[in-house]
Amino acid sequence: MIQTTIVIILVILSAAYIAVRLRNTAKGCTPEKCSGCSLYDDCGDENKKSRP
Amino acid sequence: MNLSELKTGRKALINKVKGTGSFRKRIMEMGFVEGKTVEVIKNAPLQDPVEYRIMGYNVSIRKAEAALIEVSEDCSTQNDTQKDNGLHVVEPGKVANAQRQDNVINVALVGNPNSGKTTLFNYISGLREKVGNYGGVTVSLKTAEVKFGGYTIKITDLPGTYSLTAYSDDEKIVHDFIIDQVPDIVLNVVDASNLERNLFLTTQLIDMDIKVVVALNMYDELENSGTKFDYGLLSKMTGIPFVPTVATKKTGIEDILARIVSFYNGEEDISRHIHINYGHPVEDSIKRIREVLEKHTDVNFLSTISPRYTALKLLENDGDFNNRVRNLSPDYREISSVVEKEKGIINEHFEDETENLITGAKYGFIAGALKETLTVNDSSPSAVRTRRIDEFATHRIWGIPIFLAFMWLMFQATFTIGEHPMNFIEFLIDGTADFMAGFIPQGMLNDLIVDGIIAGVGGVLVFLPNILILFFFISFFEDTGYMARVVFIVDRVMHRIGLHGKSFIPMLIGFGCSVPAIMATRTINSKKNRIVTMLVIPFMSCGAKLPVYILIIGTFFPDNPAMMLFAVYTIGVFIAMLSSLLLKKTILRGEDAPFVMELPPYRIPTLKSTSYHMWDKASQYLKKMGGIILAASIVVWALGYFPRPADEDATDLSVLENSYIGRIGRISEPVFEPLGFDWKSNVAIVTGFAAKEIVVSTLSILHSTEEGDDLSERLINSGSFEHNGSHRLKSFTFLIFILLYLPCIATVVAVKNESGKWKWAIFSIFFTTSVAWIVSFAVFNIGKFL
Known part of the structure; x- marks a missing residue:
């Protein structure tokens, strides 16, 4: 029972994590903020400043 | 004859650059101006493009574009014949920026592509932005803060640009940043081993009437080449501090920061503003356009952008400046008619376009300044090394197999x-x-x-x-x-x-x-x-x-x-x-645009850079x-x-x-x-x-x-x-x-x-x-x- 609960929590958290990361990416996260291209950090506002 | 007809190993003098629009302007900004000597180094393995040497650096140009450059092989001397125009009249001038005296200094890092701006930025800021030995690596703004001498220096790394004309989006970033953000100091990073072309951008910054500190980056390459450069004298002549740096070895970083602080505080003895004199009748035209600008343009606009620079840009037919003035001046038509009239006077006088005359005059100014301060040694170890490696790496037969x-x-x-x-x-x-x-x-x-x-x-x-x-x-x-x-x-x-x-x-x-x-x-x-x-x-x-x-x-x-x-x-x-x-x-569907690319000298990567x-x-x-x-x-x-x-x-x-x-x-x-x-x-x-x-x-x-x-x-x-x-x-x-x-x-x-x-x-x-x-x-x- 404990194992099942932990698994369910982990799966829900992972799905939520993916959803948030994808949403942040859609906001326009680019390497200026992330200094790389993992690109799943929320940096939409920072990017607006540097885009022409 | 045109440049594409010149044989490998031959040198020629540039007579005229034909073509239109941005290509013509860009290639002139890169040093292809009347009176300069250009040498054909070699054809690419597939015969096109061709590698040329001008102003001490190598550049790759396609034959179709080289055909637009008129040259004359009959040059009795192999030295450049472009004269020092002797026109660097020194005038006391106002300094548009750096008036605010607080503990934050906004610094914009500008320079030619591949001059080492981002390497310098990384060492100053402790960041690890991407660098590479070719132009075009940086295409966006990156800002970092560093504490020095009781000040917070907010430094912004900008994309590399040969000039401040906004052709492409990355160049527009640089142009707009300097105009709109009005940094306190512009740190102009100059490749010391390629001064003549790099200083073209510096002359534009001089025209802008802003505070500039020049970092003579890769100064070790200049010293190792046996070239002598009296940068102290050039500092006095231009009113701009020139500081030798070697960003890859962290040399000169403290000096740069110290000069930025002292310049900001007005403690630099050499500090003064000069005007590059474009001669008659261009100077008269600038004066008349200034007058009409000052009469009909928003005062706030001209307090951040030098009216002389604005007049120059209007004469150069700069689209961005035309739009700015149009948006801010209710009497734009009057300004525009004066500008057109002045362009007509200049064209009639020289039978050439104003923008080309201005570019030529800037290179004349640079030639004059360097004549008094620089003694070049062409057989530097770096140049020899690059030539030797390229004998194999870009060889017409072995280039592709290698x-x-x-x-x-x-x-x-x-x-x-x-x-x-x-x-x-x-x-x-x-x-x-x-x-x-x-x-x-x-x-x-x-x-x-x-x-x-x-x-x-x-x-x-x-x-x-x-x-x-x-x-x-x-x-x-x-x-x-x-x-x-x-x-x-x-x-x-x-x-x-x-x-x-x-x-x-x-x-x-x-x-x-x-x-x-x-x-x-x-x-x-x-x-x-x-x-x-x-x-x-x-x-x-x-x-x-x-x-x-x-x-x-x-x-x-x-x-x-x-x-x-x-x-x-x-x-x-x-x-x-x-x-x-x-x-x-x-x-x-669209036209193919011309392509001019600098071929940088070979450099040995540092362990630190590769590890980064x-x-x-x-x-x-x-x-x-x-x-x-x-x-x-x-x-x-x-x-x-x-x-x-x-x-x-x-x-x-x-x-x-x-x-x-x-x-x-x-x-x-x-x-x-x-x-x-x-x-x-x-x-x-x-x-x-x-x-x-x-x-x-x-x-x-x-x-x-x-x-x-x-x-x-x-x-x-x-x-x-x-x-x-x-x-x-x-x-x-x-x-x-x-x-x-x-x-x-x-x-x-x-x-x-x-x-x-x-x-x-x-x-x-x-x-x-x-x-x-x-x-x-x-x-x-x-x-x-x-």
Whole structure:
């Protein structure tokens, strides 16, 4: 029972994590903020400043 | 005669630059002005473009563009005949910026491409922004703060630019930043080994009437060459502090910061503003335009932008300045009529366009200033080294074989050297899996950790050494300057199939990651060419695709893995070229723009710089492991684990086939069946949209129940890629599909951001996936008959 609960929590958290990361990416996260291209950090506002 | 007719090894004097618009202006800004000597170094292996030497640096120009430069070979002297115009009249002037006396100093870092701005920025700020020995690496703003002498120096690294005319988006960033943000100090980074051309930008900053400190970067190269430079005298002449620096060795950084602070505080004795005198009648025209500007323009506008500079830009027909003045002046018509009248007077007087006269006068000013301060030694060790290496690297016969040999070496090393650390990581992962399997009681959590997390994340983690080795080579080629030679070698092919010259650098960056590559298209000034480049960049093999390649090639093509990897990379480039041709002939018709590219001297990369590149790549990879790949592994495992079967004796395979992910795989079967893929491969392809490495983790999870010691054995035993007793056809088709199909979501968003429209982002998804499907279908179905 404990194992099942932990698994369910982990799966829900992972799905939520993916959803948030994808949403942040859609906001326009680019390497200026992330200094790389993992690109799943929320940096939409920072990017607006540097885009022409 | 024109420059394209000049034979290799010959020198000539430039008489006139023909052509129109931005090409003419750009090439003049790069030093192709009347009276300068130009030398033909060599043709590229495919005869076009041609390498020329002017003002002590090498540049690659296509023959079609060289034909627009009129030259005269009859030069009795090999020295430049452009005269010092003797016109650097010194005037006391106001200083537009740096009036605010507080503890924050805003500094803008500007300079020519490849002058070492970002290297300097990294050492000042402690950041690790990407650098390379070619122009166009930086295309966006990067800001950092550093404390010095009781001040906070807020320093902004700007893209490299040859001038302050806003042709392309990256140049517009620089131009707009200086005009709109009004930095307190502009730190102009100048390549000390190539002063004449680099100082052109400095003359524009002088015209702008802003506070400038010049960093004479790579000063060690100038000293080692035996060239003598009295920068103190030049400082006095121009009223600008010149500070020698060697950014790669951290030399002169403190001096630069100290001079910025003292200049900001008005403590520099040499500080004064000078005007470059453009002579009669240009000066008279400037005066008359200034008067009309001051009468009819918003006072606030002219308090931030020098009226003299504005007058010059209007005379130069600068579109951006015309728009600014139009928007801020109710009496724009009156200003415009005065400007047109003055242009007419100047044209009549010189029978040439004003912008060319102004460019020529600036180079005259530079020639005069350097005549008094610089004694050049042409046979510097660096120049000799570059010439010797290029005798082989860009040789007309050996250039291409050497390039191919380097590529083969890179891919071979990726496999052979990478194999040992890869086996070691695999051993650790297996050990961890065994330990966890015994440590956690049997059940759902045990299954998640062993078959989901360890199989998924571990399956991707093992490829870290291969990625590091590949990026070591890419970083080495970039830092030495060889990448620019690759562009020189293959330019003709690219040009023939319609790919824009400036597309090269973004495409090369695409071997690392498509997102910065798409941002690097900002250097392309034609909107249509820029969109074509954005749409074909996903066909380049980014680092995220490498784990899939290594897994599939290592498993199914163990006899000759380097050649296979090379083939996959080459197919990507080939498809990018064909797609570019297709797009340019159909929906994105546009003229090919001229391409002028500097060939930097060869430099020996520092261990620190190479280590930074590799660490940067490793940290990105590990960050992905602990983030999106971990989360995706858990979700993929869950989708393959549930719903649980009622029958406890059900086999692992039947459980998986009846799971949610099994159903998703089956739904997508009609799409992928003609390509020969089974449902597990279909699911891996779908999950790869989030990040391409997830293809490997998904395959690892979905095949975790198969027999075998490692993923390769399990893939072989599963029969997923088997066709008529061989695994090669299906696995190769799968590789081609992974190479070409839809870009990851980050790339799609980058296309939207840079093109400004979702239309192109969505188009890129359908375009790349359609191309992937068609090519894979052809490969699989033709392959069946071979």
